[in-house]
Amino acid sequence: MKARIAASAALALGIALGASGCSMLTYQATTEHYDASDGVSVDVGELDLRNILIVSDDGVDGTLVMTVVNNGTEDVDLGVQFGVGGGETVDIEVEAGSEVVFGVDDIEGTDTVEPVVLEDIDTLPGAFLPMYFQYGSAEGVEKLVPVLDGRLPEYKRLVP
Structure with missing residues (x-):
């Protein structure tokens, strides 16, 4: 009788491990952060910069x-330097506790500003600008x- 109970318990444990063991040993890609759009993201101090592209x-x-x-309690002047070897610098004001969208307009609940045009980027579409x-x-x-071009309708109006 005890042998049957032990065998049943061992069998149940074996089935449970066999059915769920893969998720215990397999790499879970869903735990990794990725950018689900065309741009890239970066965090600088208290600032979250999302979907950055040119x-x-x-x-x-x-x-x-x-x-x-x-995300901070103070206004900041974000310095954006671009180009190989440092190149040009653009300063962007971001108020405390605000969300500012550059290059796109009419998004409800956010501040939108005039497009920031970077001159002399010297980087062809399809490449990356440091x-x-x-x-x-x-x-x-x-x-x-x-750096993307204006072939897609959502980017066509953003071409300088």
């Missing part, structure tokens, strides 16, 4: 598209930002 048809001038969320984001004493972050 739209340009000629690779000379490009429109900066991104969303900046200031960009450096930093403000105040927060540690800056360098990121390779994709």
Whole structure:
């Protein structure tokens, strides 16, 4: 009798492990962060920069598209440096506790601003533009930002 109970318990344990063991040992891709859009994302201090991309048809001038969320309690001037070897710098004001969308207009619940046109990016569509984001004493972050063209309807109106 005891042998039957032990055998039944062992069999039940074996079935349970066999049925769920894969998720215990297999890599779970859903635990990894990824950008579900065309742009890239980066965090700089208290700022969350999301879906960063450049739209340009000629690779000379490009429109900066991104969303900046200031999670802090102070206004900041975000410095955006672009180009190989440092290049140009653009300063962008972001108020405390705000979400600002650059390059896109009429999004309910967010502040939208005039497009930021980066001149002389010297990066053809399909390539990546090195960009450096930093403000105040927060540690800056360098990121390779994709340059897209205006072939897609949602980007056509963003071409400078």
